[in-house]
Amino acid sequence: MANKLETILENAGKIFTEAFKETDKVAVKAEPFVDIAFPALATVYNAAANGAAAAIAAATPVVDATKSETDNLIAVTLAVEPVLVKYAASAGLTVPTTAQVLQYAAALVIKLAQKL
Numbered sequence: 001m002a003n004k005l006e007t008i009l010e011n012a013g014k015i016f017t018e019a020f021k022e023t024d025k026v027a028v029k030a031e032p033f034v035d036i037a038f039p040a041l042a043t044v045y046n047a048a049a050n051g052a053a054a055a056i057a058a059a060t061p062v063v064d065a066t067k068s069e070t071d072n073l074i075a076v077t078l079a080v081e082p083v084l085v086k087y088a089a090s091a092g093l094t095v096p097t098t099a100q101v102l103q104y105a106a107a108l109v110i111k112l113a114q115k116l
Contacts, residue, residue: 028053044091051087055080070109077105 027049035042062075081101088095096104 025053044093047087047091047093051084054083054087058083073105073109074102077101 031042031046031049034045038045058079059076062079063072064075067075078098081098085095
């Protein structure tokens with residue numbers, strides 16, 4: 001049986017999945033419009049849209065229903081981090097280190113556990 005933290009993480013994941021379903025594809029399709037209408041934002045927008053789509057593609061296969069939500073959060077973090085680093089760097093954004101990303105994920109788990 002899942003503990004409260006795992007249930008909260010699972011429910012949050014389901015909410016985000018439903019809320020952002022297909023959003024990545026729409027964002028990528030909007031790139032030409034942004035390129036023309038908002039050229040100053042195009043580099044960051046394109047990196048964000050493509051980065052989100054690539055992150056979703058990287059995260060999907062690493063989720064394992066037999067593992068805890070905490071284990072899945074770590075697996076997704078490790079799968080997504082290099083993808084987002086690539087797209088952030090291409091947009092000229094400051095990129096956190098892997099250790100910083102994992103520290104953030106761990107802090108998130110601790111904070112959610114405190115809410116129980």
